[in-house]
Amino acid sequence: MYKSSVIIVNWNGENHLRECIDSVLLQTYKDGYEIIVVDNFSRDNSIEILNSYKDKIKIIYLKENTGFDKGNNIGMLEAVGEFIVLLNNDTKVEENWLEELIKVAESDEKIGIVGSVMLRWNTRIVDTAGDGCTWAGVGFKLFSGKKYDDIPENIEAFGACAGAALYKRSLIKEIGFLDESFFMNLEDVDLSYRARLAGYDVAIARRSIVYHKVSSSVKKxxxxxxxxxxxxxxxxxxxxxxxxxxxxxxxxxxxxxxxxxxxxxxxxxxxxxxxxxxxxxxxxxxxxxxxxxxxxxxxxxxxxxxxxxxxxxxxxxxx
Known part of the structure; x- marks a missing residue:
C-alpha cells in the first residue's frame, strides 16, 4: 500500500513530460508512493513517452480532453494513498519535494492542504508560494517575482496552487475534490476556500521546491x-x-x-x-x-x- 499518490495530468506535454516524471522518480521519500499519469487525449508524442515508463508508473488514457479538473478527479479515483498530490506536467521537482510536503502535512491534523513553493524554470525566482484570495473571489500568487531566499520561513497563505500541492484524503472525503465544472483555472482557489470554510488549515512547505514552466499549457x-x-x-x-x-x-x-x-x-x-x-x-x-x-x-x-x-x-x- 502506498502512503501517497502523485497525479500528473498531461495534455500534449511531450516537451516537458519526461523531465517531470524523471524528477518524481528520484524522490528521497521512503515510505512508498505511486505515480499516476492521466493523459487527456494528447495528439503529440506523449503516448510514446508514457509507454516507455509503463513499468514504473500507472497510466490512464482518456478518449477526450476532460480538462485539468476532471483529469485529476479521475486520477484520484485510481489512487490508493492517504495523501493525494497533484503536479503539473510542465514542472520538475527537487529530490526532497515529496518528503517535505508530507512532513508538513503530518505535523498538524488540522492541516488539510499543503502547497509547494513553485519557482520559475531553472531560476531561484518565485512563481508562487501559496495563493491569496480577495473578497471578490480573485485568487493571486503570493511572493511572485521575489527571490526564494527573501521569502519568509513561515508562509501564511489562504490557499495552495494545485500545480504542486498535497491534499489529505480525509479532507477530500468531507468536502469533495476539484469542481469539474471549472474545467481549468481557479479550481484550486475554490478547493482551498471550501477547506477553509470547513475549518481546515492550509500550509506551505517552504523547502518543497518545484521548477515551473509557467502557463505552458494555457498559452496553447x-x-x-x-x-x-x-x-x-x-x-x-x-x-x-x-x-x-x-x-x-x-x-x-x-x-x-x-x-x-x-x-x-x-x-x-x-x-x-x-x-x-x-x-x-x-x-x-x-x-x-x-x-x-x-x-x-x-x-x-x-x-x-x-x-x-x-x-x-x-x-x-x-x-
Missing part, C-alpha cells in the same frame, strides 16, 4: 484560459462567500468588474473571452447551478482572512 489555448478565468472568478465568489460577508465583499466585486473590464479592452480576443466568461458565470448563478447551498453547509462560522482587491491590484501593478 489563451482564449479558453481567459474565458475560464473570467467565468470562474464569479463562481468562486458566489459559491464560497458566506452570507454574512456578501455585503462586505461588494466594493471588491465592483472594483474587480471595472478593472477587469478595462483590462479586457486591450484586444478583441480578450474582450470576447472575458465577456463570454462573465455571461456564462451569471447564467449558472441565476440558474442555481453553482452548488452554493451545499458548500455553505460546511461553514463553521470562523472568521476568514481574505485580502482586498485594492491590495491585489496595487501589488500586481508593482510587479
Amino acid at each position: 489555448v489563451s482564449y479558453l484560459g481567459n474565458y475560464y478565468a473570467s467565468r470562474n472568478i464569479e463562481l468562486v465568489w458566489w459559491k464560497n462567500t458566506p452570507r454574512r460577508y456578501l455585503i462586505r465583499s461588494l466594493p471588491d466585486r465592483l472594483l474587480h468588474l471595472v478593472s477587469s473590464f478595462i483590462s479586457s479592452l486591450r484586444s478583441r480576443e480578450k474582450f470576447l473571452s472575458y465577456s463570454s466568461g462573465k455571461m456564462a458565470a451569471w447564467k449558472e448563478i441565476i440558474g442555481g447551478k453553482t452548488n452554493r447551498k451545499n458548500v455553505q453547509k460546511v461553514y463553521n462560522g470562523r472568521d476568514l482572512v481574505l485580502s482586498s482587491e485594492i491590495y491585489r491590484l496595487f501589488r500586481s501593478s508593482r510587479t
